[in-house]
Amino acid sequence: MAGWTVHTGTAVALPLANVDTDQLIPARFMSAPRSEGYGSFLLHDTRRDEDGALRPDFPLNRHPEANIMITRENFGSGSSREAAVYALIDAGFRAVIAPAFGDIFASNAVNNGLLPARLTPEACAQIEQMLGDGTAQARIDLDQSTLTIGAQDFAFDLDASWRIKLINGWDDIDLTRQHAAQIAQFRNNRSQAAPWAWPGEVD
Known part of the structure; x- marks a missing residue:
């Protein structure tokens, strides 16, 4: 996954609150392979x-x-389906701006760029008013x-940590790998300090 630091694109307002993951991609479409793209399923029934x-x-x-959504x-x-994020990405979106997000959705979003x-x-309402029924260039x-x-x-x-992941194109595993040296050092120190707690060899 490619990381990014600056994105310039077109912002649009979606004046809806409580848009859940079942609205973002209805469950009946989730059997489709990701390789076919989920963009056409985004907000399928709502739109x-x-x-x-x-x-x-x-x-x-x-x-x-x-490719930038301003919403409520x-x-x-709702549910933890990662396919909701896939639908947004496959439809071309790079960012969603809102006052609050579902926790699992937000984590899935960052892990997918x-x-x-x-x-x-108040700021979201101001931007929504600025955009009206149209769009604007945003950075x-x-x-x-x-x-x-x-x-x-x-x-x-x-x-x-989310900023680091987005800029570098990392997910949780990539982020953990950056601490490989410290993890190895902790393992070595722990094995010496408490050898009695270390798994023994199996005959």
């Missing part, structure tokens, strides 16, 4: 009418070029933890 046709008033249908609180709540950036409800800087739209900067919250 369609009762006849299955794409709703022309839905933001992602109006602006399929968007509790995004990615998708930024879940937390802004205050995200992970080093500075800023989202820039026009001449305005918005500082977002981002855990330090």
Whole structure:
């Protein structure tokens, strides 16, 4: 997975709260192989009418070029399905900006290179108003933890370890590997300090 530090793209507002993972990708699509791409399943039922046709008033249908989403609180709540993140990534999204995220969704997002950036409800509402029914060019800087739209900067919250993982393209295993020397040293010290607790050889 390729890491990134700065992303410039198109921001769109999705004025919906409590978008859960079942909405992001309904369970019936999760049997499809990832190699086929999950982008077409993103918000499949939400963005369609009762006849299955794409709703022309839905933001992602109006602006399929968007790759930065500004949305409302509790995004990615619900079940732990990682496929919800796959659907966003395969649809081209690099970041989701919201006041709060489901914890497991946010962790899955970072491990797959998708930024879940937390802004205050007031800031998200301000950006939503700025975008209206349209889009705007936006710039995200992970080093500075800023989202820039026009001449305005918005500082977002981002855990330090998440920043490292996104910039380097790491998941949890990659992050742990960076401490391999310290882990080996601890093992050696522990085996000497408490040999009685160390597994013996099996005959």
